[in-house]
Amino acid sequence: MKRYLITGFSGFVAYHFVKELSKLDHEIEILGVSRTMPNLDIKSEGNLIINFKSIDLRNENEISGLLKEYRPNYIVHLASDSSVGYSWQNPVESFNNNTNIFLNLIEAVRMHKIPCRILSVGSSEEYGNVTESELPLIELSPLKPLSPYAVARVSQEMMSKVYVDGYGLDIIMTRSFNHIGTHQRDNFVIPSFAKQLAMIKLGLQNPKIIVGNLSIIRDFVDVQDVVKAYNMLIESGRSGDIYNICSNEGSSLSDVLNVMKAYTNTDFEIEIDSNLIRPKDNLKIIGSNEKIRNEVGWSPEINLKKSVENISNYWINVVKNNASC
Amino acid sequence: MKRYLITGFSGFVAYHFVKELSKLDHEIEILGVSRTMPNLDIKSEGNLIINFKSIDLRNENEISGLLKEYRPNYIVHLASDSSVGYSWQNPVESFNNNTNIFLNLIEAVRMHKIPCRILSVGSSEEYGNVTESELPLIELSPLKPLSPYAVARVSQEMMSKVYVDGYGLDIIMTRSFNHIGTHQRDNFVIPSFAKQLAMIKLGLQNPKIIVGNLSIIRDFVDVQDVVKAYNMLIESGRSGDIYNICSNEGSSLSDVLNVMKAYTNTDFEIEIDSNLIRPKDNLKIIGSNEKIRNEVGWSPEINLKKSVENISNYWINVVKNNASC
Numbered sequence: 048m049k050r051y052l053i054t055g056f057s058g059f060v061a062y063h064f065v066k067e068l069s070k071l072d073h074e075i076e077i078l079g080v081s082r083t084m085p086n087l088d089i090k091s092e093g094n095l096i097i098n099f100k101s102i103d104l105r106n107e108n109e110i111s112g113l114l115k116e117y118r119p120n121y122i123v124h125l126a127s128d129s130s131v132g133y134s135w136q137n138p139v140e141s142f143n144n145n146t147n148i149f150l151n152l153i154e155a156v157r158m159h160k161i162p163c164r165i166l167s168v169g170s171s172e173e174y175g176n177v178t179e180s181e182l183p184l185i186e187l188s189p190l191k192p193l194s195p196y197a198v199a200r201v202s203q204e205m206m207s208k209v210y211v212d213g214y215g216l217d218i219i220m221t222r223s224f225n226h227i228g229t230h231q232r233d234n235f236v237i238p239s240f241a242k243q244l245a246m247i248k249l250g251l252q253n254p255k256i257i258v259g260n261l262s263i264i265r266d267f268v269d270v271q272d273v274v275k276a277y278n279m280l281i282e283s284g285r286s287g288d289i290y291n292i293c294s295n296e297g298s299s300l301s302d303v304l305n306v307m308k309a310y311t312n313t314d315f316e317i318e319i320d321s322n323l324i325r326p327k328d329n330l331k332i333i334g335s336n337e338k339i340r341n342e343v344g345w346s347p348e349i350n351l352k353k354s355v356e357n358i359s360n361y362w363i364n365v366v367k368n369n370a371s372c
Numbered sequence: 373m374k375r376y377l378i379t380g381f382s383g384f385v386a387y388h389f390v391k392e393l394s395k396l397d398h399e400i401e402i403l404g405v406s407r408t409m410p411n412l413d414i415k416s417e418g419n420l421i422i423n424f425k426s427i428d429l430r431n432e433n434e435i436s437g438l439l440k441e442y443r444p445n446y447i448v449h450l451a452s453d454s455s456v457g458y459s460w461q462n463p464v465e466s467f468n469n470n471t472n473i474f475l476n477l478i479e480a481v482r483m484h485k486i487p488c489r490i491l492s493v494g495s496s497e498e499y500g501n502v503t504e505s506e507l508p509l510i511e512l513s514p515l516k517p518l519s520p521y522a523v524a525r526v527s528q529e530m531m532s533k534v535y536v537d538g539y540g541l542d543i544i545m546t547r548s549f550n551h552i553g554t555h556q557r558d559n560f561v562i563p564s565f566a567k568q569l570a571m572i573k574l575g576l577q578n579p580k581i582i583v584g585n586l587s588i589i590r591d592f593v594d595v596q597d598v599v600k601a602y603n604m605l606i607e608s609g610r611s612g613d614i615y616n617i618c619s620n621e622g623s624s625l626s627d628v629l630n631v632m633k634a635y636t637n638t639d640f641e642i643e644i645d646s647n648l649i650r651p652k653d654n655l656k657i658i659g660s661n662e663k664i665r666n667e668v669g670w671s672p673e674i675n676l677k678k679s680v681e682n683i684s685n686y687w688i689n690v691v692k693n694n695a696s697c
Contacts, residue, residue, distance in 0.1 A: 107464065135538065138475070138479060138531075138534075139432065139475055139476065139479050142471075142472075142475055142531075143472075146467075146471075146527070147467075147468075147472070150463070150464055150467055151464065154463060154464050189514070192530055192534070193534065193537070193538070194534060194538065195531070195534055195538075197534075198527065198530040198531050198534055201527075201530060202471070202523065202526075202527040202530070205517055205523040205526060205527070206463075206467075206520070206523050209463075209517070209518065209519060209520055209522075209523055209652075212518070212652055213460065213518070213519065213520075213652050327534075327537055327538050
């Protein structure tokens, strides 16, 4: 039976990744770790035996002890302070909770000589300062990180390469574009919109929503497609290689908001909060998924409209349940 | 009177940088910080008022408190675990003592809104995996870091740019090539050679020296020239810009050893220690100093032969003094 260590276990990507593993036809043992207990509904059932341990990955000794004991076959490293906005407010904490925690993890694998495959999740933010002519972004595009978060992700990726080439670790790297889906926390932009619209629909908020810069364009991909890609990369990705995970299409935040507005049948004013505008931002990011499509056979299956509808439904339910508590 | 904060104060670069400041014709206040008391001979005299404080830059609170109180006009950040070899043995510690300490420093400047100019020292190692056709390296050459140390330096540099562009800090960056000179610790290769030859010359070691890969080619520059460049950059470098500090010439370790052998008039066998061969190494690194030459007016004045002679004399004296203690 294969053993998976999944970090960031209380996050929404872990939730969906476990759902993905539950579709496989063999038994899997999972040790989920994160700083806080997951409040999402994840439990042992079907082919999955799941345990959870609370751990702070910034603590080298804790993670070293854990790996020495658990010796996983796969490490799916989902732990991250992944908000660009948060990283501008707390650059040191963001850096520690991205680069340093990853470094502690791979160093423990090296020290204890654990023969395992590691999935290192990176971000489209690594590409940074991009001109129109450079789109769509391919894995060989230059990296010009613009935010503390983006720097942290590039650092993580460079360190992965050193550990593969210099120490022989087995690490597959992604640059995951903006993934969206149910169970994401509402300090991210799409769930923040969805939650506000749900409140308006249910008469719990005045018909006004607060937004940042709506003109920025991102390549959105549904988290259910993302975790499928992660699983396929673990199975057949090439060690030391980097893979874009994206849809090949760009949509503005304004586009997303309009899809959501139409689906929820709400009407509202828009107020711009300058605190939500970041010091520096990439106006347009669109990726190419040609590499992962050709090498691994992955392509996204859920389009933006479907994805946004799922998210809207999810938040309407969350808001309803909270209101009735 | 201008206030300088100099980190890495117990290192050999700080020693030479203070000598450089002592040549200026105005009074300067210096606060030197490092983890250990400097054992080099640095004291208040002439135009310099020097204080020292022991501090661990990994401790965010310590450095924050210090900066809040001292509010320097200039920060010359020389603290670094700058050994590539050491970084392969202790990648986490190396990363912490390069990237994280720098990040703590600039974050404290940001938090306390200190209007100061910061010199961020980087390394030629950042260029990494270089082909012959890419030489000499210019500041726009791609970065392909090969070692944990190199990754740490690239991370530091990327974060510098984010703090300049995103938060408006005033940071000048260098990529300093292999600087050599007196007072450097003998865990670096050139002083290690010089010390061994001094021991042989004085009859304190069998005529055999232990080396790593002698064929690697580096662009060596005397530390006295390096600190002159640092001072000139602080005076007239451009914030947010990166400057190579190098000689434009490559010499193999074998070349250096031959100059040293001729000067000290010693003869010896050479033994290769495979522990001194690194997992990955750049075989040849030569830089172009055109940018700093044109923009700041700096060029190196001490050639390799003179530099190696100074180092040989220094180590003969050190070994003599130790032997007579």
